[in-house]
Structure formats: C-alpha cells, structure tokens
Amino acid sequence: MTDIPLKCTCGEVKGIARSISPRTARRVICYCQDCQDFARKLDRADDILNAFGGTDIIQITPSQVEITHGKDRLRYLKLSEKGIYRWYTDCCKTPAGNMIGPKFPFLGIVHNFIAQNDAPNDIRGKILGPVRYSIMEKDIIKPLVTPPPEMPRAEHSADKFPLGLMIKIFTRLFLDTLSGKNKPNAYFKPDGTPISE
Structure with missing residues (x-):
C-alpha cells in the first residue's frame, strides 16, 4: 500500500491519501453529464475531462484522506438538490473530492488533485493498475480532432x-x-455538517 500526496493546482491546498492499493481503491473513468457539468462549472473542462468527456476518478473512503494545509479553501457545490457533494478549492478551482454525504464511506478523488499530476498515468497506473470501469458511456463526447485519439480502455465498460x-x-x-x-x-464536521457553506 502507498500513500499518495494530494495538492491543488496552485499548491494552496495539500493533503494525503493513505494506504492506497488496488485492494483499497478503485480506478474509474466516468463520462456522466454531471461530471462534465462540474468540470465546466469550474472552468477546467480542458484539464479535468479527457477528449471524450471522461473524468479519471479514484474511489476510496473518507478515512483515507487528510487535508494537511489549506482546509479553509475547500468549497462544495451540488448540481441538484439531491446531487452529490462536489468539493473543489476556491483558490484555483481544483476538484478535491466527490461524496454522497457524511454518513457514507465513499469518496471519489479526481485525478487533478493527485500531487504527481505531471505523470498521472504513471502514478495511477503503478499504484492502482488499469482502469477497472468506464461508466456512463452513453454521455461520451465525440472528439472533433482528426484522427480521433485513442479512448482509454477499461476492464469493464457500460453505457450506464x-x-x-x-x-x-x-x-x-x-x-x-x-x-x-x-x-x-x-x-465534514463531527456533527455531519459540511466544513464550508
């Protein structure tokens, strides 16, 4: 198992994801419309989404993550009333985690929050192996480049x-x-309320 440093693009927010391995984490590429909308709301679609509109996410538990610096810079938004909490940094709009809520041990870390993002595929590939799931492929964006780039392959793919x-x-x-x-x-605070409004 490996600890992975976390850092927003500008370096104001830092943290660590602990005990990461293929057994404790799952690598997924999500093409859903909500993930695409989130990237656009942050005005970072170009570096969050791949050429097909997918977001590379590592699924872990909240207990594995500690924010060591800049916690006061974390903010969240919900794209709908019942939507998930989508955390980001207010300094440089780096996505910092997707969560269902405080009671659920589920946290999705978007690849941009991994500190070694200079070689993201090396880091994620070596620690987690290949992408295990490619989901919501019904929302894939058809790239306008010629020739089309190779779509990332996953062990399992699904339209929904x-x-x-x-x-x-x-x-x-x-x-x-x-x-x-x-x-x-x-x-989230111990009483279950978000640390940010």
Missing part, C-alpha cells in the same frame, strides 16, 4: 452505471460503514 459495479460499491459501503471508514472525514 453497471449493476455489477453498483453491487460492489454497496457491499463495500456496507462493510466500510460497519468498520467506521466514513470517519474521520476531512470534508
């Missing part, structure tokens, strides 16, 4: 959110909840 992945996530959520892996949570 695949049932097999859903079962794995909910099983893991259940087990991680029993293990208390939703705490500590760098994004």
Whole structure:
C-alpha cells in the first residue's frame, strides 16, 4: 500500500491519501453529464475531462484522506438538490473530492488533485493498475480532432452505471460503514455538517 500526496493546482491546498492499493481503491473513468457539468462549472473542462468527456476518478473512503494545509479553501457545490457533494478549492478551482454525504464511506478523488499530476498515468497506473470501469458511456463526447485519439480502455465498460459495479460499491459501503471508514472525514464536521457553506 502507498500513500499518495494530494495538492491543488496552485499548491494552496495539500493533503494525503493513505494506504492506497488496488485492494483499497478503485480506478474509474466516468463520462456522466454531471461530471462534465462540474468540470465546466469550474472552468477546467480542458484539464479535468479527457477528449471524450471522461473524468479519471479514484474511489476510496473518507478515512483515507487528510487535508494537511489549506482546509479553509475547500468549497462544495451540488448540481441538484439531491446531487452529490462536489468539493473543489476556491483558490484555483481544483476538484478535491466527490461524496454522497457524511454518513457514507465513499469518496471519489479526481485525478487533478493527485500531487504527481505531471505523470498521472504513471502514478495511477503503478499504484492502482488499469482502469477497472468506464461508466456512463452513453454521455461520451465525440472528439472533433482528426484522427480521433485513442479512448482509454477499461476492464469493464457500460453505457450506464453497471449493476455489477453498483453491487460492489454497496457491499463495500456496507462493510466500510460497519468498520467506521466514513470517519474521520476531512470534508465534514463531527456533527455531519459540511466544513464550508
């Protein structure tokens, strides 16, 4: 297992993701419209999304992440009333984590928040191996470049959110909840309210 340094683009927010391995994390590329809208709201679609509109995400638990510097720069938005918490930094608009809520031991770290983003595929590839799931491919953007770039390949691909992945996530959520892996949570106060308005 490896600890991965986290850092926003400008360096104001730093942290660490602990005990990362293929057993404790899952690498996914999500092409959903919400992930694309989030990247555009941050005005960072060009460096968050791949050429097809996908976001490279590492799925871990909140207990694995500690924000060591600049926690007061974290903000969140929700794209709908029942949408997930999408955290970002107010200094440089780096995505800093996607969460269902404080009770759920689930956190998606977007590749831009990994400190060694100069060689992102090396870091993610060596630590996590290949992309395991490519989901919501129904929302893929057709690139306008010629010739089209190679689409990232995953072990499993699906037009929507695949049932097999859903079962794995909910099983893991259940087990991680029993293990208390939703705490500590760098994004929420002990009473369950977000650290930022």
